[in-house]
Amino acid sequence: MKIQYFIPAMIYSLAFALQASANHPGSNLDDVMSEKETFFQAINEPDAPSFELINAQGELKKLADYEDKIVVLNFIFSNCAGVCPLHSARIADIQEKINSTPMKRLVQFISITTDPGNDVGSTLEEYGQTHGLDPINWEFLTKKADDPEDFTRKLAMEYGVKFQPEEAGQQMHGVVTFIIDRGSRFAAKFHGLKFKPINLILYVNGLSHQEKKQKQSFLVRWWEVIYYYFIH
Structure with missing residues (x-):
């Protein structure tokens, strides 16, 4: 079996074997990822900065709407001539x-x-189409009409990333x-664009599973196999 098919199949089997049910699976997952991924930063704060924004159809979307999901979130803008397209390609x-x-669910x-x-x-709609993002579980959100122009830049700062307006509609960030x-x-947080995508995927997979030592150990063992043969 070719490696590019074997890795997704292995991840699929692992995800299927461990059913999602609880919240944080313990510090061991963060420790493992901190060891394996240079650009990973564990945060473990009880509440992420909340928001009320709108999507392309003008529908109100709140962070609380996704409390039963694991959210992968980033800040970008469509006219970015810098790293935003690369970030979107990574996502x-x-x-x-x-x-x-x-x-997926x-x-x-x-x-x-x-x-x-x-x-x-x-x-907002065309950006996803251009960059290959699937609307089935991806949304591009913007501020409400009555919010100030810098509303989402201030929200980004709450998350710890600064977008500084410059000339020609660009932003340093x-x-x-x-x-x-x-x-x-x-x-x-996963910083920059040099992190390995499979590390983020395995971290999300770890979050989706119940906090039980035997299951956690099983995840780590599978992680070691994947890392040793395909990443190291």
């Missing part, structure tokens, strides 16, 4: 891999624009992918 790749497993991808004056309506556990627990 699309992760989404495709997750959606090929039973985790457990995970919600959210991108929030920091340029709400430009990113409205059809622009960092790149962070945020993981919000079920119940809106702020679980972790």
Whole structure:
């Protein structure tokens, strides 16, 4: 079997074997990921910064709407001439891999624009189509009409990433992918674009499973097999 088919099949089997049911699976998952992924940062705060935004159809969306999901969240803007397209491509790749497993029903991808004056309506929809993001569990959100123009940039700062407006509609900013556990627990950050996508996938997989030592040990053993043969 070719490696590119074997890895998703292994992840699928692991996800199927361990059914999702509880909240944080203990510190061991964070410890394992901290050891294996240089760009991982465990947060483990009880509440991620909340928000009330709208989608391309003008529907109100709140973080609380996804409290039964694991949320993979990032901040971008459609006219970005820098790293936003690369960030979106990374998210699309992760989404495709997750959606090929039973985790598809457990995970919600959210991108929030920091340029709400430009990113409205059809622009929000077309961005996903352009960058290969599947609307089945991905949404591009923007501010409500009565919110100030810098509303989502301030929200990004609450999450710990700054978007500084510059000339020609560009913004200087960092790149962070945020993981919000079920119940809106702020679980972790993956910094930059050099992290290995499979690490984020396995972290999300770990969050989706019950806190039991034997299951946790099983996850770590499978992680070691994947890491040794295909990543190291």
